[in-house]
Amino acid sequence: MMEFLSYGFIQRALLTGLLLGATCAVLAVFVVLRRMAFIGIGISHAALGGVALGLLGGVSPLVAAGVFSVIVAWIIGWITRRGEVSEDTAIGVFFPTAMALGVALMSLSRTYRQDLLGYLFGNILSVGPQDLWFLLGLAGVSLGVLALLFKEFLFLGVDEEAARAAGLPAAFLNYLFLTILAVTIVAAMKLVGIVLVSAFLVIPAATGQTLARSVHGMVLLSVASALVSVVMGLWLSWLWNLPSGASIVLFAAALFFLSYLLGSVWRRDSRVSR
């Protein structure tokens, strides 16, 4: 483990991974509460369209993907709010369209296969010093907004009607949430890749939910499980030469199953003793 920690590229990967993991883990609580898992999948796949546009247009793929994903997230949110098409359907239209656009555009560039695989499955070990600051900045801002407006997002997720009646700016907060979601997804793309980022937006919260007795407990457990998954996933990836995204998500899933079993035993015991 000590040798593992002594490399500069590993330290960068760990630092980025830990902050992004924590951000995803907090977001995941709201994704679970608002049943938005499918939106996470939709936005993450749409990001590929942005990456391709960036590669072709000579803009940083991360920045292009960020802008593109935020726009797609807003359109999905706007169409859903109008109520003529269901959210599932709106995502079902945008997710393959944007991804197809990404694949088509990328095939025009020479580095197609290599680039595509990198974005689909992530490679956090390739985070350079410049990317590091950018990703840390994105994750930091997202985490800050989530911390500041935690109670508002919670109220909105639990009972939107009552939140609006209490005077909360529901539309603004909903778009803000979609923006943070899109930005975090794009940042986390480097960590676990497009295909796996949506898993990271659900699994930690699912783990937290099985054991927690309050929302704050759920957030703490979700963050803890994400942090442990990032460290252990990266270590296993280094040890056995696995893709980092896959090993992180696999470790997170293992934690979920463990806590699920623990949670059911615990609940059964507490029912017996009650």
Add this chain to the structure above:
Amino acid sequence: MTICVSSEERAAIQVEDLWFSYGKRQVLEGVTLEVSAGSFAALIGPNGAGKSTLLRLLLGVLKPHGGRMSILGQPPGKQGQPIGYVPQGIKLPEGFPISVMDVALMGRYGDLGLGRRPSGKDRERARGALESVGMGELGDRRFQDLSGGQQQRVLIARALVSDPCLLILDEPTAGLDPAARARFYSTVCDLQRARGLTLFCASHDVEDVAQHAQTLILLDHVVRAAGPPRDVLASQALADVYHFPPPHVHENSVPQADQGESG
């Protein structure tokens, strides 16, 4: 706890010639009604009659297309005093571990303002509100582990945390069994008497609300009848709205078509 002053002439809710439509579907067609301060008024009517729409307009969630409304003497959303809102229920994802205390605390979120955290004092108020509905012991329990009736009492507590003088309730007893419904109404009626609260409650349980409310308002896009429960139950309008045989055939009964509906 605030004791709300109720004077005979002051109306808690005044609605005049209110119009609203969803696209081309006209929902409210010139609704006029008044609820006097400190009273329990129940809004009845079939599905699609515009009950929930009217409540959402009063809460300021929707904007009317015509007409005037005043709540506690001010336009919706502008009244300096909080309004308590009790919904039909809240639907959480299976297993979401929000505690009873967390739900009750939400009643303070509107007043606290963006980005400010609830303080110990807010928790104290939430605890007091939970106690006032007989749920003081259950603050640490998961909201989802409670029975439907207990969940509704927590939602009343949430609405009470900000010490409102007006409670707006939207089908609060839908899906509850008769015993839980009876406990629900006795809780809100006790609160009404103790605090001088005004209650405005949309409901399908015509029989239940007729027993507890001082006024029934029958809505079917317009107000078809309003007054003491006995008069409204005996009115031809009720029979017409529910497509029901004339009232003299079923003197004290509830329209059959309405029973068993949940909202």
